[in-house]
Amino acid sequence: MANSAQARKRARQADKQRAHNASLRSTLRTAIKRVRQAIQAGDKTAAQGVFQKSVAVLDRIADKKIVHKNKAARTKSRLSAQIKALAA
Numbered sequence: 001m002a003n004s005a006q007a008r009k010r011a012r013q014a015d016k017q018r019a020h021n022a023s024l025r026s027t028l029r030t031a032i033k034r035v036r037q038a039i040q041a042g043d044k045t046a047a048q049g050v051f052q053k054s055v056a057v058l059d060r061i062a063d064k065k066i067v068h069k070n071k072a073a074r075t076k077s078r079l080s081a082q083i084k085a086l087a088a
Contacts, residue, residue: 024066031057035079044086051083 002008031054038047055076062072 021066024061028057028061039082047083051079
């Protein structure tokens with residue numbers, strides 16, 4: 001337990017920040033799931049539209065360092081490759 005006023009404040013701030021980061025991570029996961037559902041449906045144009053929106057979410061969250069920038073890039077690359085494979 002925090003014994004000083006400063007430590008109590010930092011504990012409050014850390015808890016608030018953790019909740020905010022969890023919310024952003026949830027937003028990220030939801031965006032990725034939407035793209036995967038569009039790919040499963042087989043509609044390439046819909047998947048591309050959803051993908052463009054999710055790329056913005058991925059980049060925004062990677063800029064805030066909620067996830068590593070390389071993880072965001074890897075995820076975008078894999079989703080893009082799956083969308084391109086729909087035409088084949």
